[in-house]
Amino acid sequence: MSEALESDASLLVVVLDINASAWARSALALDDALQQTIIFINAYLALKPSNQLVVLASTRQECRTLYPAEPNSPASSEDIRVYEQFRAADVAILSGVRALLSSASASADQAHDSDAEHSLISRALSKALCHINQMRSSTLDAVWPRVLVLSAGVDAAAEYISLMNGIFAAQRMGVLIDVCKAAGSGDSVFLQQAAEISGGVYLRVDARAGWSLLQTLLFSFLADHYTRRVLYLPGNERTDFRATCFCHKRIVDIGYVCSVCLSIFCRLAPVCSTCQTRFSIRSARAERPAANGVQSTARTISQQLSTTSTTSTLV
Structure with missing residues (x-):
C-alpha cells in the first residue's frame, strides 16, 4: 500500500x-x-x-x-x-x-470472581x-x-x-x-x-x-x-513478548512448541493436543555433575573438539 x-x-x-x-x-x-x-x-x-x-x-x-x-x-x-x-x-x-x-x-452473578x-x-x-x-x-x-x-x-x-x-x-x-x-x-x-x-x-x-x-x-x-510520519510518538520501550500455553492458558517464560502447528505448551507431552501430532521424544539421561565444575566443562569441550576434528578428517 x-x-x-x-x-x-x-x-x-x-x-x-x-x-x-x-x-x-x-x-x-x-x-x-x-x-x-x-x-x-x-x-x-x-x-x-x-x-x-x-x-x-x-x-x-x-x-x-x-x-x-x-x-x-x-x-x-x-x-x-x-x-x-x-x-x-x-x-x-x-x-x-x-x-x-x-x-x-x-448477568453479573453468573460469572466467577476470577x-x-x-x-x-x-x-x-x-x-x-x-x-x-x-x-x-x-x-x-x-x-x-x-x-x-x-x-x-x-x-x-x-x-x-x-x-x-x-x-x-x-x-x-x-x-x-x-x-x-x-x-x-x-x-x-x-x-x-x-x-x-x-x-x-x-x-x-x-x-x-x-x-x-x-x-x-x-x-x-x-x-x-x-x-x-513527522511526529515522535511516545510508546512502551519494553514490550513483554511472553506467550500463553495452549494447555493451561498460562503465561510462560519457557515453553514447548509443536513443530507442525506451532502450538505452545508449558509441559512436554508425547502428543500435540491441537493437531494430534505424535512426537519422537528421546529421553536424555542427565550426567551427574563432577566435583570440579571447571574440569567437567573442560572435558566436555575437549570431547567436542576431538569429535569435530575426527569428522573433518573423515570428510
Whole structure:
C-alpha cells in the first residue's frame, strides 16, 4: 500500500472496555473516562469532514456496536448549539453504554470472581476488523484505518489464541492498533504485543490526575497516518513478548512448541493436543555433575573438539 496523503480520510474504530469491575478499582471513574473519550472523538471528527468513526463497547459477557447506531434506534433530539454529527455520536455512545452496563449487571452473578475483570477484547478486535473491511470495500477513496483500545481490565489467558489471530490479521491489513491503558494496576501483556506488532502506540495513563486521559488521547492518539510520519510518538520501550500455553492458558517464560502447528505448551507431552501430532521424544539421561565444575566443562569441550576434528578428517 502506498504512503498516506494529507487529503486521505481516516477510519477510527474505538473499542471501549467498560468492565464495571475493572473500573470500580480505578481512581478514574467510568463516567469521567467516557466524557473525556467523547471529547476526543469530537476532536477527531472535527479534524476532517471525511473522517469516519466506529465505536464498540465490550464487557465480560458481550460486545456491541454503539456507533453508527442501528437504523431502528430512536433519533436524538435536535440541538442547534451542538454540531449534528457530534450530537449523534454522543447520544449513541452514552445510551449504548448505559444499555450494555444494565445488561451486564443483570448477568453479573453468573460469572466467577476470577473472571470479573476480563473483557471480550478479542471479539471486539475481530468486530473492528470486520467493520474496517466492510468500509474499505464500500468506497473507492483511500481510507487509512486504525483501532484505539481503551483498556481497563486484565488479560484473559483463554483469549490469547483468538487475540493473536486478530493482531496478525490487522498487521496484514495494515491496521494500526493503539492501546490506552486507562485503568488497572498493571500493563496488558497481550495489548502491548498488539501495539508493537501492528505498529501502533501503547501508553498507560496515570488515572490519579484529573484530565490526564483526555490529554493523553489528544496528544498521543489523535494523529493520523500522515501526521505520524513527522511526529515522535511516545510508546512502551519494553514490550513483554511472553506467550500463553495452549494447555493451561498460562503465561510462560519457557515453553514447548509443536513443530507442525506451532502450538505452545508449558509441559512436554508425547502428543500435540491441537493437531494430534505424535512426537519422537528421546529421553536424555542427565550426567551427574563432577566435583570440579571447571574440569567437567573442560572435558566436555575437549570431547567436542576431538569429535569435530575426527569428522573433518573423515570428510
